[in-house]
Amino acid sequence: MTENRNRPRHRRRKTALTVGVPLALTSAGALAYGTVFGVFGEDVRPTASAATAPAWATATADGFASVNALGQNGTYGGRDGKTVTVKTLADLEKYATAAEPYVIVVAATITMDPVGKEIKVQSDKTVVGSGTSGQIVGGGFFLGAGVHNVIIRNLTIRDAYQGVWNDKEHDYDGIQMDGAHHVWIDHNDIRHMADGLIDSRKDTTYLTVSWNKLSQDNKAFGIGWTDNVTADLTIHHNWIRETEQRNPSTDNVAHAHLYNNFLEDVAGTEIKSSYGNYSRGGTNMVLENSYFQGLTNPVVRDATATLVQRGNVFSGTTGKNESGGTGAAWDPKSFYGYTPDKAADVPALLKSGAGPRTSIGTTATTTTTKAAATTLTVAKDGSGQYTTVQAAVNAVPANNPSRVVIAVKPGTYRELVKVPSNKPHVTIQGTGGSRKDTTIVYNNASGTPKPDGSGTYGTGGSATVAVDADDFQARNLTVSNDFDEAAHQDIANQAVALRTSADKVFLDGVIVSGDQDTLLVDTAAKEKLGRVYMTNSYVVGNVDFVFGRATAVIDKSVITLKKRWNGTSAGYVTAPSTAAGRKGILIANSTVNGDVSDRSFYLGRPWHAGGDTTLDPQTTVRNTSLSAAIRTTPWTDMSGFSWKDDRFAEYGNSGAGAGTASSDRPQLTDAQAAGQEVADWLGDWTPTSS
Numbered sequence: 001m002t003e004n005r006n007r008p009r010h011r012r013r014k015t016a017l018t019v020g021v022p023l024a025l026t027s028a029g030a031l032a033y034g035t036v037f038g039v040f041g042e043d044v045r046p047t048a049s050a051a052t053a054p055a056w057a058t059a060t061a062d063g064f065a066s067v068n069a070l071g072q073n074g075t076y077g078g079r080d081g082k083t084v085t086v087k088t089l090a091d092l093e094k095y096a097t098a099a100e101p102y103v104i105v106v107a108a109t110i111t112m113d114p115v116g117k118e119i120k121v122q123s124d125k126t127v128v129g130s131g132t133s134g135q136i137v138g139g140g141f142f143l144g145a146g147v148h149n150v151i152i153r154n155l156t157i158r159d160a161y162q163g164v165w166n167d168k169e170h171d172y173d174g175i176q177m178d179g180a181h182h183v184w185i186d187h188n189d190i191r192h193m194a195d196g197l198i199d200s201r202k203d204t205t206y207l208t209v210s211w212n213k214l215s216q217d218n219k220a221f222g223i224g225w226t227d228n229v230t231a232d233l234t235i236h237h238n239w240i241r242e243t244e245q246r247n248p249s250t251d252n253v254a255h256a257h258l259y260n261n262f263l264e265d266v267a268g269t270e271i272k273s274s275y276g277n278y279s280r281g282g283t284n285m286v287l288e289n290s291y292f293q294g295l296t297n298p299v300v301r302d303a304t305a306t307l308v309q310r311g312n313v314f315s316g317t318t319g320k321n322e323s324g325g326t327g328a329a330w331d332p333k334s335f336y337g338y339t340p341d342k343a344a345d346v347p348a349l350l351k352s353g354a355g356p357r358t359s360i361g362t363t364a365t366t367t368t369t370k371a372a373a374t375t376l377t378v379a380k381d382g383s384g385q386y387t388t389v390q391a392a393v394n395a396v397p398a399n400n401p402s403r404v405v406i407a408v409k410p411g412t413y414r415e416l417v418k419v420p421s422n423k424p425h426v427t428i429q430g431t432g433g434s435r436k437d438t439t440i441v442y443n444n445a446s447g448t449p450k451p452d453g454s455g456t457y458g459t460g461g462s463a464t465v466a467v468d469a470d471d472f473q474a475r476n477l478t479v480s481n482d483f484d485e486a487a488h489q490d491i492a493n494q495a496v497a498l499r500t501s502a503d504k505v506f507l508d509g510v511i512v513s514g515d516q517d518t519l520l521v522d523t524a525a526k527e528k529l530g531r532v533y534m535t536n537s538y539v540v541g542n543v544d545f546v547f548g549r550a551t552a553v554i555d556k557s558v559i560t561l562k563k564r565w566n567g568t569s570a571g572y573v574t575a576p577s578t579a580a581g582r583k584g585i586l587i588a589n590s591t592v593n594g595d596v597s598d599r600s601f602y603l604g605r606p607w608h609a610g611g612d613t614t615l616d617p618q619t620t621v622r623n624t625s626l627s628a629a630i631r632t633t634p635w636t637d638m639s640g641f642s643w644k645d646d647r648f649a650e651y652g653n654s655g656a657g658a659g660t661a662s663s664d665r666p667q668l669t670d671a672q673a674a675g676q677e678v679a680d681w682l683g684d685w686t687p688t689s690s
Contacts, residue, residue: 061151061184062433063208063234063257066336070148070206075182077126077151078103085130089113096121096141105130106155112139116160116172116194123147129154129188132356139172140193145179145202154356156189157197166218170194177204185209189355192216196246200233201225207233213355214240216271224251229282232335236260239350242271247295252281257332258290259340262350265294275300275320279307284327286310291346292317301325313343337410339434345558348591348625352556353536374402379409389417389428389440398422405429408477410437416444421468421502421524428465430477435509438477440465445483446517447491459492459517463499468524473506473689481514485565493543493565496520500532500550506687507534515562516543521550526579533678533687544575547607549615551583553681554590561594561601561629569597569629574604575638576617583681584618584647592657593627601629605638606646618647620676622668630657633664651676 060066061075068074081101086092087108095102101124117139121127127141128134128151135156143150152175160172172194175185179202190197190212196219200207203226214220220243223233232255240247241264250256258277265273276292279285279301289311292298297319301307306327314321332338341349376392377384384407386392392406403425410432417440419426430438444462449455460466465479483495498512499520512519518541523530530550539546540560546552563569573592578584585604592603603626606617621634634650634657635643650658651668661667668676 061182061186061208062338063210063236063336064206064232064255065182065184065208065234066433067206067232070181072148072182072206075149075151075184075206075208077101077149077184078124079126081124086110092127093119096125096127098122101125103128106134106136108133109135109137111137112160115139115162116170118142118173118176120144121147121150121152124149126151126153127155128152129156129356131358132156134356140174140176140190142173143175143177143180143183143204147177147180148182150180150182151184151186152188153184153186154188156191156356158189158191158193160193161217162194164194167194173197173199175199176201177207178202180204180207182206183208185212187211187355187357189213189215195219196222197243198222198248200231203228203230205231205233207231209233209235209238211237211350211354212239214238215242217242218244219246221248222246222251223248223253223256224281226252227281228252229254229284231255233257234332234336236338236340237346237350237354238262239354240264242266242269243273244271245274246278247273247276249275249278249280250283250285253283253285255330255332255335256283256285258285259288259332259338260343260346260349261290262346262354263290263292263295263298264347265296267294272296279305279325281305282327283307284325284330286330286332287312287323289340289343289346291315291343293347297321299323311340311343313346337433337437339436348558348593352558352589352591357536375405375407377407377409378413380411380413381409384409388415389413390415393417393419393423393426396423396426400425403427403471407431408438408440412439412441414441416442416464416466418466419469419472421470424470424472426469426471427473427475428477429473429475432476435476435511436478439480440477441480441482443481443483443495445481445488445491445493445495448483456491459494459496460499460501460520460522462494462517463496463520465498467498467500467502467505470502471504472500472502473508474510475508475689476510478511478513480511481518483515485515493517501530503528503530504685504687505530505532506689507532507537508687508689509536510534511538511540513538513540514545515541515565516545517541517547518545519547521546521548521552521585523548523550529582531682531685533682533685535687542571544572544605544607546573546585546587547575547577549577549579549582549584549609551578551681553586553588553678555586555588555678557590559587559590559592561592561596561627563596569600571596571600572602572605572636574619575607576604576619577607577609577612577615578618578647580614580616582616582618585620586676586678586681587619587621587624588678589623591625591627592621592630593625594629596629598628598656599631602631602636603634603650604643604648605636606641606643606648607638608641611639616646620647620649620651620668621653622651622673622676624653625655626653626657628656632659634659635664 174190306325
């Protein structure tokens with residue numbers, strides 16, 4: 001989109017632009033995914049190109065897009081319509097421009113013809129990519145005046161670039177909105193277009209833009225093109241890099257809430273920022289807990305605009321960093337609930353979590369489906385079907401043949417939850433705007449007396465949430481054990497937050513928090529397989545806090561190291577007790593950090609449970625950023641068993657805590673690493689949100 005306002009133009013600081021290989025797609029969010037996920041039910045009629053969409057595709061928006069206004073109750077897209085899978089431009093355009101609601105699952109790379117084509121999306125649509133396979137090349141989407149209730153998620157929109165950097169001839173945007181309302185743009189990778197990546201114009205309002213990667217473009221995100229000061233919008237958890245201007249430029253917006261964004265001027269590239277967040281015209285902006293790396297003029301405001309800053313981090317920035325103004329003070333929480341992450345955590349969160357999520361999947365069928373939620377609701381205030389999570393679990397029929405979703409409204413649920421082995425296919429998910437909004441917490445430890453007087457809990461029995469059922473899923477919530485070690489030095493410190501002893505356990509967008517023995521990934525028996533896949537998540541602890549004999553993957557997540565109860569820094573991330581011939585614990589594509597002393601934590605040690613000499617513990621840490629907290633010799637012995645007799649290795653790690661190969665720091669060869677990918681751990685199981 002080409003700007004026609006009489007504003008000063010910003011020029012590139014270098015004359016040549018080197019366009020490199022497109023950025024590798026990262027996926028999976030580490031934070032809020034918002035809301036209740038529907039479950040698709042019975043088939044209603046056959047079509048030539050249909051699918052059962054993942055439940056994640058039917059989520060509803062957060063931020064201003066969630067606000068009831070203009071006759072629209074929040075933003076939920078095509079949730080109430082049929083679900084279709086498209087692989088051609090003709091089918092995508094057919095359903096996106098239809099009058100009736102649709103969930104449109106894009107399961108292929110679709111090239112626009114002609115180049116620069118923008119499909120005119122109509123109201124009540126969800127356009128969602130299937131994993132990372134949904135790609136739009138050479139064009140994008142247009143939402144015109146009055147179009148409303150539209151969700152665009154999990155897509156890669158790329159490569160309409162026509163060879164001219166500040167292109168005023170080709171209005172080829174990724175997503176352009178002119179007078180639309182109630183729009184949610186989430187978890188997309190938008191890059192290398194001819195004009196803007198996202199343009200919100202002509203009083204477009206009730207807009208939320210979240211968890212996107214915006215890169216390789218002159219203009220990232222332009223907002224305005226009107227003298228009216230009426231628009232309300234939320235921009236959070238976006239990674240904006242290798243862009244020169246409009247990051248975003250926010251012109252004449254009544255309420256602009258920008259938080260937890262990561263703006264990065266990447267060193268060594270030909271693209272340099274001219275400014276970062278811009279409060280322009282009559283805009284009234286609240287800017288909080290964002291991270292600015294290397295930008296020129298990171299925060300700018302016009303004399304007529306208002307800009308309130310709080311909690312932001314500026315690293316290596318130069319030039320203007322402005323705030324102030326005379327606009328009316330306003331609080332985003334008066335419009336909607338949210339919980340910002342710490343600004344210091346934002347780069348790691350977005351590097352692992354922004355952009356399309358690989359965990360979204362679809363299964364091609366020959367039918368079209370209609371949303372039919374099978375959901376049990378939990379709310380402390382009595383507004384749901386149950387007031388405790390365990391009561392909802394108890395209501396799941398034994399040996400249930402299909403998925404039951406337990407939707408837990410925001411609140412702190414101090415209770416013990418157990419999902420027994422005869423209740424498979426259960427999902428527990430928080431429905432708040434953040435995974436911090438819904439917390440299940442308790443404080444048992446190994447040695448805590450049982451309430452019935454039958455003795456004390458052991459380590460596994462101390463778990464706040466215990467999962468013995470296969471095909472379990474959890475998302476968008478926190479599971480915690482807040483046992484007070486300082487007050488109970490008379491008993492052991494093992495206090496488990498989450499224990500799994502089942503197969504096909506999928507943990508997506510959760511926080512698992514404790515001190516010692518936080519996350520126990522176990523199996524039902526030594527000879528049984530138990531696989532766990534955790535993504536987009538946090539694990540917080542200090543001693544052996546990821547442990548057990550399961551085949552477990554922690555992918556695209558943040559492992560947070562925590563000091564002990566007495567303030568000292570010392571600990572171990574993993575304690576695998578893997579059976580011989582099985583895969584152990586894999587940490588991949590993640591970040592290990594925390595507010596602890598340098599060189600104070602080991603990556604792991606071998607747990608031969610009960611002194612079992614037949615076990616062959618395994619931890620591999622690969623393609624992961626390690627902070628300086630990791631020791632230069634990251635593995636150590638345990639209970640008389642040498643780590644060198646078991647399987648501990650690294651590959652391709654980075655950061656201050658990474659190191660070169662040595663006898664004390666074994667590294668996989670490229671050939672060995674090729675056999676230790678995530679897919680090798682999971683075997684015939686592909687985790688899919690449902």
